[in-house]
Amino acid sequence: MKFYKPKNLTELFQISEKIAGKKYFLAGGTDINVQIKKKMITDEPIIYINHLEELQGIRETDESIIIGSLCSYQELLNSPLIAKYLPFFRASLVNFASPLLQTMATIGGNIANGSPTADVTPLLLVLDAQIILMAKSKMRHIPLRDFFTGYKQFNLKKNEIIGGVQITKNAETGYKTFYKKVGSRKALTIAKVALAGLKNSEEYKLAVGSLNEYPRRLSKIEEYLASTNTPESVKLEELLKQEITPISDMRSDKDYRFQVCLNLLLEFIQI
Amino acid sequence: MKLEFILNDKAVSLEVDPMKRLLDILREDFGLTGTKESCGEGECGACTVLLDGKPVTSCLVNAVHAENKQVVTSEGIAQKPLGKLLIACFDETNAVQCGFCFPGFLVSSYYYLKNDGEPNLEKIKTALSGNICRCTGYQKIFDSVMMACHRKQEQEK
Known part of the structure; x- marks a missing residue:
């Protein structure tokens, strides 16, 4: 496989532009190396990016925290900024x-791999995170919830890369928070079901992983919960059927996933 | 690429494919066969080494990731005072069964002992949660690390 190591972002875009077909950006390597082993990647070009300073670090602006796409989970866990402003996010990691x-493993890699079961995505969705997309001479911010369009399909223009994630400092302030991931064991498990939720007296924010072709918000249930003081479980079940499309695979079956998701939802309502 | 890095406190260099796994470099190019391959997917921890002082699964690390970094393997740790302390505790507790997972457990345990070292079972379990022992001898492994934490504290008094 062809290998490139650009010196900086400018060079990265020059290299990337010249490669017409499929290519992979190598960050921490925790997904790509597994895909190479499983022969899902054979001879596609690899562009190494993990050393690029432009995509590293955690910064703050007056209103937001900006996380570079190459930020590892360990850096997130050790960051005083994350601990100060986003303690729920940190505890969930x-x-x-x-x-x-x-x-x-990097946050950008977790998103870019596009797995329906990516751990970080439901959390970022309820925190109303923006994704920062960078191209040669342009940069744009879009809500993460608009980034996914299908299974491993993204709202990404040609030669655009994930530059980072932006979360407002008050994203979790004043909310009751909930995050549960259900798997076969505690560590090193791929979620069968994951539910992240925030609520206050006026609004509800809910997102699930492993239950659709990509992690997404449960907008209908959010609206229903905000409209009533006495949510009915029959109604929730009916709405949930419209919002999620669990599948049966090696990790679990669809009926189990549906029931667990409903149970987590009822647990969330009680907090 | 020409790869230069510090391996067990010694500067080394070699010509290598930038995508070659660190695991294979250690075993094939340097004969450091303490680092084991089991799952090859980052699930089991048998290939754990320290990269710039932090534990990683070397089956998911490429040559290019190791450039100008410090790599310490189980062989390197076995030469360090805290490594020797851990090995003595594993020995006294009879924690080692088939032994295949053990170099990885040694590396993760060493990282915990060096950087935290509190004799706290929950913390030890979390620190070792990336390592799997299919002989399932976890209790004795936890006991050994706990023993090493206590001994380290005594030594520091």
Whole structure:
């Protein structure tokens, strides 16, 4: 496979432009190396990006926290900015993957891999995160919820890359928070079902992973919960059937996934 | 690419494919066969090494990731005072069964002992959660690391 190591972002875009077909950007390598082993990647070109300073670090502006796409989970867990402004987000990251993978795995990689079961995405969705997309001479911010368009399909223009994620500092302030990931064991597990939720007296924010072709918000249930003080479980079940499309696979079956999701939803309502 | 890095406290360099796995470089190019391959997908921790002082699964690390970094393997840790302390505790507790997972457990345990070292079972379990022992000898492994934490504290008094 052809390998490139650009010196900086400018060079990255020059290289990327010249490659017409499929290509992979290598960050921490925790997904790509598994895909190489499983022969899902054979001879597509690889562009190494993990050393690019422009995509690293965690910064603050007056209103937001900006997380570079190459930021590893360990950096997120050790960041005083994340601990100060986004304690719920931080606490939810603790059980992602394992300490060994947290060293290498990056937030941008977790999103870019596009797995329906990506751990970080439901959390970012309820925090109303924006994704920063960078191209050679342009940069744009879009809500993460508009980024996914299908299974491993993204709202991404040609030669655009994920530059980072932006979350407002008050994204979780004043909300009751909920995050649960259900898997076969605590560490190193791929979620069968994951539910993230925020609520206050006026609004509800809910997102699920592993239950659709990409992680997404449960808008109909959010609206229903905001409209009533006495949610009925029959109605929730009916809405949930419209919002999620669980599948049966090696990790679980669809009836189990549906029931667990409903149980988590009822648990969330009680908090 | 020409890869230069620090391996067990010694500067080394070699000509290598930038995508070659660190695991294979250690085993094939340097003969450091303490680092084991089991799952090859980052799930089991048998290939754990320290990269710039932090534990990683070397089956998911490429040559290019190791450039100008410090790599410490189980062989390197076995030469360090805290490594020797851990090995003595594993030995006394009879924690090692088939032994295949053990270099990885040694690396993760060393990282915990060096950087935290509190004799706290929950923390030890979390620190070792990326390593799997299919002989399922976890209790004795936790006991050994706990023992090492206590001994380290005594030594520091």
